[in-house]
Amino acid sequence: DGGITQSPKYLFRKEGQNVTLSCEQNLNHDAMYWYRQDPGQGLRLIYYSQIVNDFQKGDIAEGYSVSREKKESFPLTVTSAQKNPTAFYLCASNSGAAGTKNEKLFFGSGTQLSVL
């Protein structure tokens, strides 16, 4: 099952703890995205990156941080500042370059984060 790999599948966070969600892709895609999925709210964009060493905030970036040191990797850190972290997190990628209209997104299988 290649393409985009997210790990772990389930993750538990304690109070005051930072946790990092992994997202790796072998599709040679330039653009990568993190979405948060909550019941009844659909998918909301947290951060996205159109190229290595560059990323932009999405609609709900507060309490999250990302890095894009390698083309194939886009880890998401949920910091202690995120007061309501329990959600399903989806990573996605596409080959879309900056300024172009969006192409098909390829999604990972997701990580369920819960607070202990």
Place this chain on the structure above:
Amino acid sequence: AQRVTQPEKLLSVFKGAPVELKCNYSYSGSPELFWYVQYSRQRLQLLLRHISRESIKGFTADLNKGETSFHLKKPFAQEEDSAMYYCALSGRGYNKLIFGAGTRLAVHP
């Protein structure tokens, strides 16, 4: 502001009945609209996009700029169509999608 609205959280139909999942959008320019689907235990995946004007698995969707709608339709629902459906919008110059809240389609035998 860009927004995608899917007014129905759940749509329940019987096999063979017509299906219409509603999607309305708010965008000042010329958007690109998409439908994504998530079947049980599978990844979210693209179903169709308006620019392709295609029919996938019997589903079609027409962009109506006057009504700012992009409803998904299928004349005869099948049980395997049961899934979560998300309408999404991408604006010119953007390289990211804005998703609606999703509609769960349940097709009963």
